[in-house]
Amino acid sequence: MADELTLEVNASTWTVTASPETPLLYVLMNDLGLLGPRFGCGLGQCGVCSVLIDGVEMRSCITPTSAVVGKSVTTLEGLPAYYAARMNVTPAPKLHPLQEAMIAEQAPQCGYCYNGQIIKGAELLFQTPEPSEAEIRSAMNGHLCRCGMYPRIMSAIQRAAQAIAANGIASSKETAEIANV
Amino acid sequence: MFERDDAPRMLRRRDFLKTTGVVVASFSIAGKLRAQTQPGGALVAQRGLVSGPPDPNEVDSYIAINADNTATIYSGYVELGQGGPTALLQIAAEELDLDFEQVKTVTVDTFVSTNGLTLASRTAAIGGTETRAAAAEARRLLLELASERLDAPVDDLTVARGVVSAGGDPRRSVTYAELVGDRSFDRKFEQFSYNGGIELPRKNADHAIPKRRDAYRIVGTRVPRPDIAEKVKGTYQFVQHVRLPRMLHGRVVWPRGQGAHGISNPTVVGIDGSSIKDIPGVQIVRRRNLVGVVAEREWDAVRAARQLKVTWAPFAAVLPGHEGLFESFRTAETNDLIDTDTGDVDDALSRGAHVVSSTYRGPYQSHGTMAPNCAVADVTTDAALIMCSSQALYQMRFGLAQLLSLPVEKIRLQYYAGSNTYGNSCYGEVANAAAVMSQEVGRPVRLQLSREDELGWDNYGPALLSDLRAAVDASGKLVALDYQAWVHATAWFETVSQLALGSPPPTGGFGVEAPGPGGAGLFSVHLSQTDMYEVPNRRIVNHRVAGAGYLRTGALRAPMDPSTFFALEGTMDELAYAAKLDPYEFRKRNISHPRWLGALKAATDAAKWTPRVAASELSNARIVAGRGIAVGTHHLPQNQGDRVTYAAAVVDIEVNKETGVVVAKHVYGAMDCGLAINPGIVESQIVGMSVHGTSLALCEEVQFNETNVTSLDWGTYQTLRFGDHPTVTPIVVQQLHEQSSGAGEEVLPAVVAAIGNAFFDATGVRLRQYPLTPSRVLAALGSH
Numbered sequence: 003m004a005d006e007l008t009l010e011v012n013a014s015t016w017t018v019t020a021s022p023e024t025p026l027l028y029v030l031m032n033d034l035g036l037l038g039p040r041f042g043c044g045l046g047q048c049g050v051c052s053v054l055i056d057g058v059e060m061r062s063c064i065t066p067t068s069a070v071v072g073k074s075v076t077t078l079e080g081l082p083a084y085y086a087a088r089m090n091v092t093p094a095p096k097l098h099p100l101q102e103a104m105i106a107e108q109a110p111q112c113g114y115c116y117n118g119q120i121i122k123g124a125e126l127l128f129q130t131p132e133p134s135e136a137e138i139r140s141a142m143n144g145h146l147c148r149c150g151m152y153p154r155i156m157s158a159i160q161r162a163a164q165a166i167a168a169n170g171i172a173s174s175k176e177t178a179e180i181a182n183v
Numbered sequence: 184m185f186e187r188d189d190a191p192r193m194l195r196r197r198d199f200l201k202t203t204g205v206v207v208a209s210f211s212i213a214g215k216l217r218a219q220t221q222p223g224g225a226l227v228a229q230r231g232l233v234s235g236p237p238d239p240n241e242v243d244s245y246i247a248i249n250a251d252n253t254a255t256i257y258s259g260y261v262e263l264g265q266g267g268p269t270a271l272l273q274i275a276a277e278e279l280d281l282d283f284e285q286v287k288t289v290t291v292d293t294f295v296s297t298n299g300l301t302l303a304s305r306t307a308a309i310g311g312t313e314t315r316a317a318a319a320e321a322r323r324l325l326l327e328l329a330s331e332r333l334d335a336p337v338d339d340l341t342v343a344r345g346v347v348s349a350g351g352d353p354r355r356s357v358t359y360a361e362l363v364g365d366r367s368f369d370r371k372f373e374q375f376s377y378n379g380g381i382e383l384p385r386k387n388a389d390h391a392i393p394k395r396r397d398a399y400r401i402v403g404t405r406v407p408r409p410d411i412a413e414k415v416k417g418t419y420q421f422v423q424h425v426r427l428p429r430m431l432h433g434r435v436v437w438p439r440g441q442g443a444h445g446i447s448n449p450t451v452v453g454i455d456g457s458s459i460k461d462i463p464g465v466q467i468v469r470r471r472n473l474v475g476v477v478a479e480r481e482w483d484a485v486r487a488a489r490q491l492k493v494t495w496a497p498f499a500a501v502l503p504g505h506e507g508l509f510e511s512f513r514t515a516e517t518n519d520l521i522d523t524d525t526g527d528v529d530d531a532l533s534r535g536a537h538v539v540s541s542t543y544r545g546p547y548q549s550h551g552t553m554a555p556n557c558a559v560a561d562v563t564t565d566a567a568l569i570m571c572s573s574q575a576l577y578q579m580r581f582g583l584a585q586l587l588s589l590p591v592e593k594i595r596l597q598y599y600a601g602s603n604t605y606g607n608s609c610y611g612e613v614a615n616a617a618a619v620m621s622q623e624v625g626r627p628v629r630l631q632l633s634r635e636d637e638l639g640w641d642n643y644g645p646a647l648l649s650d651l652r653a654a655v656d657a658s659g660k661l662v663a664l665d666y667q668a669w670v671h672a673t674a675w676f677e678t679v680s681q682l683a684l685g686s687p688p689p690t691g692g693f694g695v696e697a698p699g700p701g702g703a704g705l706f707s708v709h710l711s712q713t714d715m716y717e718v719p720n721r722r723i724v725n726h727r728v729a730g731a732g733y734l735r736t737g738a739l740r741a742p743m744d745p746s747t748f749f750a751l752e753g754t755m756d757e758l759a760y761a762a763k764l765d766p767y768e769f770r771k772r773n774i775s776h777p778r779w780l781g782a783l784k785a786a787t788d789a790a791k792w793t794p795r796v797a798a799s800e801l802s803n804a805r806i807v808a809g810r811g812i813a814v815g816t817h818h819l820p821q822n823q824g825d826r827v828t829y830a831a832a833v834v835d836i837e838v839n840k841e842t843g844v845v846v847a848k849h850v851y852g853a854m855d856c857g858l859a860i861n862p863g864i865v866e867s868q869i870v871g872m873s874v875h876g877t878s879l880a881l882c883e884e885v886q887f888n889e890t891n892v893t894s895l896d897w898g899t900y901q902t903l904r905f906g907d908h909p910t911v912t913p914i915v916v917q918q919l920h921e922q923s924s925g926a927g928e929e930v931l932p933a934v935v936a937a938i939g940n941a942f943f944d945a946t947g948v949r950l951r952q953y954p955l956t957p958s959r960v961l962a963a964l965g966s967h
Contacts, residue, residue: 020480020482021482024480024482025482028480028481028482028485031424031481032432032480032481037417037418037419037420037421037424038417040421040423040424040554041423041554041555041631042553042554042555042602042634043555043634043896043897044485044633044634045634045896045897047634047896047897047898048553048897050553050554077417078416078417079417097415097416101415101416104411104415105407105411105412105415108407108408108411108863108867109411109415110264110411110414110415111264111265111266111603111867111871112263112264112414112553112600112601112602112603113264113410113411113413113414113415113419114264114421114553114554114601114602114603115553115602116414116415117417120415139905139906139908140906142905142906143904143905143906144904144905145905146553146897146902146904146905147553147874147905148551148552148553148602148603148875148902149264149553149603149871149875150870150871150872150873150874150875150877150878150903150908151867151870151871151874152874152903152905152908153870153874153908153909153910153911154867154870155905156908
């Protein structure tokens with residue numbers, strides 16, 4: 003049976019009518035109209051549906067909507083603002099440093115998995131601001147990329163870590179210009 | 184720049200099917216038209232009113248100059264995630280003397296775009312040639328108009344950013360927009376034409392000469408792909424995001440994992456509608472054996488599809504299973520087609536100083552798209568709009584016309600990207616099924632396949648059994664090569680047609696058909712996959728098995744080349760070892776073509792190749808290292824003469840002899856694809872192919888038993904994970920004055936083969952079946 007569920011997504015409050023076991027992904031995609039979290043397997047195996055729930059990366063395709071009531075959901079759309087708030091960066095950047103780095107590295111090919119790659123990479127950078135290669139490999143291991151762009155995602159995470167360490171935001175002028183295309 | 188609909192998540196229906204203009208709002212006439220004082224043709228007719236393709240010999244079909252002095256390119260080549268459309272925009276901007284930011288393209292649409300086939304490495308090679316010819320012709324006409332306007336000879340004109348100046352005098356200038364902005368070129372020209380991908384000579388000598396390549400400013404540079412920023416920001420609209428008013432969410436219901444093609448055709452025995460009566464508002468949709476469910480809410484469709492009890496006629500237990508697959512080929516009735524037979528192979532084999540004879544096996548592998556395919560269809564009584572991720576939009580209309588009983592010109596397809604496909608995954612199946620379901624329910628239907636649908640009903644990359652015999656003389660020169668290949672006929676794009684029509688599929692197979700059990704077909708072993716090696720006595724025979732009784736197969740990135748090169752390059756390595764030669768030295772002795780040698784040199788230079796005989800530094804350690812080398816390319820009819828792509832790879836691996844785990848540590852991938860329009864995009868392709876090739880070599884294999892496919896998720900269909908990826912060094916061998924050829928497929932077979940060779944170097948054991956899974960590795964090491 004459908005219930006009214008009140009959710010906090012990207013720092014806004016939403017009320018949706020959905021059966022409580024509905025996976026959060028379908029609510030985010032179809033009721034809130036978000037483009038970030040997306041369907042990949044529905045099994046929690048690939049990571050393209052990832053969101054942050056109270057700052058922790060979760061697979062929205064297997065997370066019942068009722069389970070996030072009272073918690074804070076952040077999707078790719080809300081990531082820059084969440085980053086700014088959590089890292090106390092003002093003014094809030096348009097993009098998370100990892101997004102800037104993904105563009106600078108020209109990392110994506112099809113781009114479908116990048117929602118999860120960025121969400122997971124951002125979680126890693128919150129937890130471990132200067133991750134080693136081994137830490138990156140370990141953290142990212144549950145996120146598939148079938149275009150095979152793992153090496154560039156690795157480079158982007160390392161680039162973002164450097165940018166965060168430098169200033170909290172990517173400082174490269176070139177990067178900022180590309181981001182505005 | 185790519186422009187997409189400005190209301191991406193909720194496309195307005197706007198009566199698409201009757202009178203609509205261009206859906207993608209980048210081409211607008213109203214309010215922008217200026218008074219025209221110079222000839223520039225009639226007002227451009229609004230695109231999107233009738234079905235294309237437009238006349239390929241009209242400049243207007245490809246290019247429009249807009250009032251803001253930008254150009255729109257109506258390319259038919261779609262963005263598969265590999266950057267092809269960016270390369271075409273670079274070519275157009277280059278020839279038109281516009282900046283890259285002044286050219287844009289629109290979503291490919293069969294009521295708008297030219298007819299492009301985004302497959303078989305055609306975008307840069309063929310699409311690039313077409314775009315260059317059209318843009319050069321447009322520039323020629325623009326200069327003729329400017330010459331009249333400025334009263335100056337064409338030879339005195341210069342162009343920068345779409346502004347034409349006479350004699351270098353900025354006061355005597357005119358913009359492209361002032362010459363033809365928003366008006367048609369009305370210029371006929373002779374476009375290149377192709378037969379089976381092979382370029383035909385143009386008959387008319389009067390056509391515009393493209394720009395001198397040494398004057399290029401944009402082509403050959405690393406322009407960032409415009410779609411990447413959108414994809415990273417999360418604003419890019421994939422087909423999975425398309426929504427229409429009144430749309431229902433759909434799922435298909437079919438058996439879990441396909442059975443034997445042509446024998447185990449899914450047949451409904453009964454549907455128990457009461458099994459989903461607890462899910463309100465779900466509708467069962469059925470046309471013959473095509474069964475689906477639709478619902479207002481997607482989750483209701485998902486659980487109804489899982490819960491609906493459909494009784495299917497049992498699949499016959501006739502599949503050979505993935506372990507018995509290869510030997511079943513040997514006992515099958517075959518068409519034995521001789522591809523090549525030069526010299527006297529048997530005699531040369533009998534006299535070789537070193538002779539090797541080996542059997543290699545390459546599995547069925549899945550496209551394994553990151554996202555299961557999705558399509559949105561709106562079919563009314565007299566027309567159809569289908570938004571999907573097809574590589575061949577115009578071609579798909581014919582099968583849809585048969586399915587929907589509608590005239591071809593009433594079927595409109597628009598491209599929206601899905602995830603990676605690298606060949607015909609289920610994008611055709613989902614589009615066909617969405618269209619049938621929409622027609623059945625009289626409302627727009629968004630059909631999303633599940634992970635299990637996509638992995639279970641894919642058109643898999645074909646499996647290949649290879650028997651090779653080869654010989655060298657005492658100096659290590661090849662004297663004989665005998666390649667006996669076994670492969671079964673392909674069958675693709677037909678499951679949904681078969682289900683819905685209840686009859687044999689309208690089309691099957693691929694390539695030239697021939698009588699006999701296995702037909703002929705593109706997916707065979709061809710001379711062009713071996714002719715980098717100079718061998719006086721060469722024989723290639725394809726033993727073609729009928730497709731019935733096997734799995735559905737189709738084109739998967741460099742179709743069959745990974746298995747062909749795994750076998751060929753494994754055999755070359757075996758010969759090098761037998762002749763006590765360094766494997767790179769062996770190749771240099773037997774390859775003379777400078778571009779093949781150039782690719783090999785680029786890869787070995789990057790890897791700092793140290794000459795030694797393979798497996799000459801074996802270690803007793805638990806983890807041992809090895810290095811392998813291989814060449815690779817992709818066979819296509821057009822890939823001959825100056826259209827070959829030359830690839831080579833060196834791969835460093837580690838083998839854990841206790842666990843059997845193989846890890847690729849570093850891939851050096853080099854590619855000469857002629858003129859690389861955008862070396863940055865080509866490097867990205869090399870990185871992707873290196874990782875994809877590693878995944879094919881180490882992980883991927885379709886699992887099936889006697890009745891059906893059983894690898895239906897990412898646990899059972901294994902793929903390379905982040906933690907195991909190699910470092911990749913991509914090397915582009917730029918050839919400014921050569922034809923552009925394919926750049927998205929050719930390194931893949933080289934990487935697969937080089938990993939096989941690296942395994943031998945590390946262990947002294949030759950594994951002739953891939954993927955090199957831990958169980959296969961342990962079995963191979965244990966038997967030695």
